[in-house]
Amino acid sequence: MQCENLKMSDNFVEKYPDRVHRSRLKFQDGTSIKKYLVSKSDHFYHFIQVIRDTLHLNKQESLYLFINNSGLIKAESQVDEIYQKFKSSDGFLRINLTEYPSFGNI
Amino acid sequence: MQYIYGSFIDGWYNLRYFLISYFYDSEQKLRQNSINLYILNNIIKDDCDVDQKLNKLKSIFESTIWFSYRNKLPQLQYSTLTSDTGWGCMLRVGQMSLCQQIKYFYNINTPEALTELIQQFADNDQNEFSNFLDQNDGDQKIKYKSPFSIQKIVVETKKEIQKTPGEWYKPNDILFVLKNLFRYSKFSENLRIYINHENAFILSDVVSLMLNNNGGNEEWFKDYIQKGQNTSNQYGVSIYILTRIGLETCNEEYLKVINEIMTYPQFQGILGGSPNKALYILGRVGNYYIYLDPHYVQQAQNYEEIQNDQSSYSCQNIQLIDRSQLDPSMALSFCVKNALDLLDLWIRLKQTKQENGESFFIALTEIQSYYQLTWSISNEENEDEFVTILS
Numbered sequence: 001m002q003c004e005n006l007k008m009s010d011n012f013v014e015k016y017p018d019r020v021h022r023s024r025l026k027f028q029d030g031t032s033i034k035k036y037l038v039s040k041s042d043h044f045y046h047f048i049q050v051i052r053d054t055l056h057l058n059k060q061e062s063l064y065l066f067i068n069n070s071g072l073i074k075a076e077s078q079v080d081e082i083y084q085k086f087k088s089s090d091g092f093l094r095i096n097l098t099e100y101p102s103f104g105n106i
Numbered sequence: 107m108q109y110i111y112g113s114f115i116d117g118w119y120n121l122r123y124f125l126i127s128y129f130y131d132s133e134q135k136l137r138q139n140s141i142n143l144y145i146l147n148n149i150i151k152d153d154c155d156v157d158q159k160l161n162k163l164k165s166i167f168e169s170t171i172w173f174s175y176r177n178k179l180p181q182l183q184y185s186t187l188t189s190d191t192g193w194g195c196m197l198r199v200g201q202m203s204l205c206q207q208i209k210y211f212y213n214i215n216t217p218e219a220l221t222e223l224i225q226q227f228a229d230n231d232q233n234e235f236s237n238f239l240d241q242n243d244g245d246q247k248i249k250y251k252s253p254f255s256i257q258k259i260v261v262e263t264k265k266e267i268q269k270t271p272g273e274w275y276k277p278n279d280i281l282f283v284l285k286n287l288f289r290y291s292k293f294s295e296n297l298r299i300y301i302n303h304e305n306a307f308i309l310s311d312v313v314s315l316m317l318n319n320n321g322g323n324e325e326w327f328k329d330y331i332q333k334g335q336n337t338s339n340q341y342g343v344s345i346y347i348l349t350r351i352g353l354e355t356c357n358e359e360y361l362k363v364i365n366e367i368m369t370y371p372q373f374q375g376i377l378g379g380s381p382n383k384a385l386y387i388l389g390r391v392g393n394y395y396i397y398l399d400p401h402y403v404q405q406a407q408n409y410e411e412i413q414n415d416q417s418s419y420s421c422q423n424i425q426l427i428d429r430s431q432l433d434p435s436m437a438l439s440f441c442v443k444n445a446l447d448l449l450d451l452w453i454r455l456k457q458t459k460q461e462n463g464e465s466f467f468i469a470l471t472e473i474q475s476y477y478q479l480t481w482s483i484s485n486e487e488n489e490d491e492f493v494t495i496l497s
Binding site for chain 1: 192193195196199266267273274275276277278279281282303304305306348349350351352353354357360379381382383384433435467468469470471
């Protein structure tokens with residue numbers, strides 16, 4: 001799953017300077033879900049909870065957010081800090097969402 | 107026909123197990139490394155000769171209880187299977203981990219107590235299984251002799267996760283199920299289980315479990331310890347942090363942090379493995395990780411049979427896996443016996459975080475925080491509605 005979001009439009013920067021505009025929480029399978037606004041100083045913990053709710057994950061399911069295929073986003077990371085550090089040239093921050101694999105052996 | 111096929115598969119697994127042991131030659135690799143060895147919460151320092159080091163390592167390794175595939179089980183519920191060969195490796199790793207936590211916390215080392223502990227995981231619990239099915243209503247007062255038998259795990263898994271025998275387990279599946287079954291064990295009297303599925307260590311959550319009361323932040327907890335509260339009201343806590351240290355392969359920087367974590371006195375192993383193969387990782391020697399392998403098929407033993415023979419629950423072959431072969435999905439486990447032990451673990455984690463900066467992949471949080479959603483802002487430009495997230 002990939003989530004393309006966290007773009008701030010110019011319009012929003014003027015209107016809500018303290019907020020990151022999470023535009024189109026869109027998944028690779030084409031599902032476009034809601035749009036969220038979160039404070040720049042807020043932590044990813046809350047956004048992870050929102051994604052869990054959106055995906056209807058059970059409490060025992062695990063969900064991890066990765067940037068650039070290797071960097072795990074920690075729940076305590078600040079939204080703006082991650083955005084500024086890893087955003088693409090087009091203004092989007094692209095995040096890979098992943099669950100746990102099952103283990104077995106055939 | 108099914109029996110012949112099953113025997114062939116079992117034979118293949120066991121042959122492969124021995125081939126890996128033979129060709130990997132773990133002992134030679136152990137002898138080549140003149141460095142400290144870390145296994146569970148033990149450090150074997152490089153201040154004695156190689157044979158002494160190896161003997162110490164073997165002693166700890168062989169005394170760690172080993173669970174592996176079992177055949178000739180009574181037919182499992184919801185299926186025609188009589189073996190967990192090929193699908194139960196993570197289930198066995200979960201059993202090994204919980205068993206080790208109980209063994210460490212209660213300091214179980216006499217033959218009688220060890221037998222009783224292994225019996226908690228007996229693979230054939232027909233004597234009490236019908237009772238379990240009838241009374242599986244969450245009553246915490248009911249205690250079973252074998253609460254962690256594969257039969258009870260299968261029933262609880264079906265009930266909670268809707269998986270049937272034959273389906274592969276994730277680390278979070280088996281931990282969730284074992285935590286549910288833990289209430290039926292006599293060992294739940296003084297020990298609690300904390301699982302964080304979000305790669306976070308939330309101090310106040312662990313403190314709350316330990317004190318059976320609402321816990322506070324670090325300052326509150328230090329104050330509690332300084333006041334010298336009654337330690338008899340404290341529970342031990344088995345801590346599981348589920349994490350993923352890479353998408354396809356492990357992030358090298360994160361592995362360095364794992365290596366550091368393995369030196370903690372509270373470290374109790376890792377539920378992990380190589381892709382598809384679940385292993386219980388006990389420690390490390392240089393770039394290799396020491397593990398117990400559940401991919402070896404043995405015959406199921408019931409409660410009475412374990413009383414007479416426990417030899418199949420001890421593994422004699424120390425096995426090593428190269429760090430490059432490790433699957434990035436894993437659950438780190440710790441055991442804290444009391445408040446001071448928990449504070450020590452917290453300080454160690456903070457210290458490791460300070461030393462490793464961004465590479466420290468676990469979120470350390472003093473208290474749980476909650477969020478609210480508010481439908482409050484409309485974007486006039488494209489008439490979209492936005493949900494605000496408030497912390």
